[in-house]
Amino acid sequence: SQTIHQWPATLVQPVGSPLSLECTVEGTSNPNLYWYRQAAGRGLQLLFYSVGIGQISSEVPQNLSASRPQDRQFILSSKKLLLSDSGFYLCAWSVQANTEAFFGQGTRLTVV
Amino acid sequence: QKEVEQDPGPLSVPEGAIVSLNCTYSNSAFQYFMWYRQYSRKGPELLMYTYSSGNKEDGRFTAQVDKSSKYISLFIRDSQPSDSATYLCAIMDNYGQNFVFGPGTRLSVLP
Numbered sequence: 001s002q003t004i005h006q007w008p009a010t011l012v013q014p015v016g017s018p019l020s021l022e023c024t025v026e027g028t029s030n031p032n033l034y035w036y037r038q039a040a041g042r043g044l045q046l047l048f049y050s051v052g053i054g055q056i057s058s059e060v061p062q063n064l065s066a067s068r069p070q071d072r073q074f075i076l077s078s079k080k081l082l083l084s085d086s087g088f089y090l091c092a093w094s095v096q097a098n099t100e101a102f103f104g105q106g107t108r109l110t111v112v
Numbered sequence: 113q114k115e116v117e118q119d120p121g122p123l124s125v126p127e128g129a130i131v132s133l134n135c136t137y138s139n140s141a142f143q144y145f146m147w148y149r150q151y152s153r154k155g156p157e158l159l160m161y162t163y164s165s166g167n168k169e170d171g172r173f174t175a176q177v178d179k180s181s182k183y184i185s186l187f188i189r190d191s192q193p194s195d196s197a198t199y200l201c202a203i204m205d206n207y208g209q210n211f212v213f214g215p216g217t218r219l220s221v222l223p
Contacts, residue, residue, distance in 0.1 A: 006155075034211070036213075042215055042216075043116075043118075043200065043213045043214055043215035043216055044156075044200070044213040046210065046211070046212075049210065088153075090155055090156070092211075094211075099144075099161075100144075100146050100158050100161040101146075101158075101202070101211055102158060103148075103155035103156045103157070104155050105154055105155045106153070106154065106155045108153065
């Protein structure tokens with residue numbers, strides 16, 4: 001069966017520090033991968049999605065970036081965090097084309 | 113107009129009640145519809161997935177889609193305190209790459 005792992009679960013980082021969140025998927029090949037951010041009491045905002053290794057589409061311009069160095073690995077990064085980067089970050093995967101998405105357990109990031 | 117709108121809630125119901133959660137969408141290109149349940153501080157969990165108009169039932173849950181009205185609903189029968197969570201509708205466009213989520217409705221089922 002397929003599983004998705006996302007870590008860390010909680011992170012407190014100072015303003016201006018770098019960020020690296022990692023997500024891996026097991027049990028499937030060539031998945032679509034997604035990074036979402038969820039602000040308190042608000043819906044999910046799509047940040048990045050990837051349909052293959054090295055292929056990243058950005059939905060929202062910001063100081064975050066994403067990379068997909070391996071088929072089932074998706075990384076969210078920042079060189080310098082802002083206070084506004086605080087939120088709940090979710091990684092998700094779906095089988096290629098027209099199927100439902102499955103989510104990791106999320107990372108709660110607080111920038112102080 | 114937002115692409116997906118959802119009853120804002122919060123919604124409180126007594127145990128055993130029938131719950132109706134609703135979303136509307138604006139783009140007729142949307143073809144695939146999902147409902148997710150999200151407990152506090154957890155990732156969303158898929159409840160229902162459908163791509164056709166009509167009803168789809170799974171246990172106490174029924175998803176209803178009306179493409180002509182661009183309206184989707186989730187019904188929960190015999191609601192339980194364990195159903196207390198935020199419910200998110202999600203819609204995928206016909207290109208199969210992008211999901212659009214509603215803002216969520218928080219439901220509390222009181223024992």
